[in-house]
Amino acid sequence: MSAMVQAEDKAAGDSARKLRHVVIFKFKESAKAEDIEKVEKAFAALPKKIPVIQDYEWGTNNSPEMLDKGFTHCFLVTFASEDDRAEYLPHPEHQKFVSILRPHLEEAFVIDYWAQ
Template sequence: MIRHVLLIKFKDDASNAEIEKLKGLFELMPEKVEGVISVEWGENDSPEGKNKGFTHSVLMTFSDEEGRQNYLPHPEHDALKEVFRPLLEDIVVFDYQI
């Protein structure tokens, strides 16, 4: 399995409604894209103050390398990016095998 971690910093003008729409699109990925096993969405609540402006995270689990390679060019991923990119100030993407 592969974990796909996104740390997200939204633009100041990104609305809560837009962010909720994006969350819904991410959460539908396991139903729409073969090889995406699960998606978790989270909002930072650490009291340490070390998030450097990153406020949200997405943790996706892919079945294997084939699942990741299926997701990256998938039309559903492209549709998600159309909603995501205008809201995005910065992002960290980190993948690892488990």
Template sequence: MKHLITLVALALLSVTTYAHNFNSEPPAKKMKATSVQHIVLFKFKPETTPAKLKEILDAFQALPSKIKEIKDLKWGTNNSPENHAHGLTHGFVLTFDSEKDRDAYLPHPAHKEFGTIVGPWIADLTVLDFTDQAK
């Protein structure tokens, strides 16, 4: 009987371990040593309508299809409980393989066109770029 309980316990342990690993997210991929994260934070003017905001967001999300140097785009609205956003409401993180690719993006006609769409509606803007220095 003691052996049966041990076998059942081991079987349950292996099943729960397998289930945990099966449902786990894949480990995050480390950036290339030269990758650049381009972070853009927007605060929109109060008169920005939901329809205008949707147009702006759609235009930003279309940039990777127009600019080959953009390797990834993530974005979202602020949900931090820390109250340090200074009115910034929307954040975007664009990934480039290198500073050279980021530098090609900045004057790109599609990026300039996006600037004409978003520019009149921006109350404040913060941009920060970095290359991963984590070991």
């Protein structure tokens, strides 16, 4: 395979890569159901407000393994690049979301990875 074809294959592969931003929340015991619902709705609204978000999904824990350590909510945000993630994190709409979340959050766990 020529170097040019290899470079084209690599470029095509890179464009198909997806940067996953996984955010998992443990809410304070004092957080009411309506507080948590407000957080869920605010997070779900971000893809319409921040164009660099390629995909978004979320759910609540239903694992029978009992290893959740009190974390209940998982959110998966997909970006095309690290530059897109860098735009997202300080974005004013993301910061508004954080201000809604913060009073109710006990702890967060975040991990980012390139999907294989």
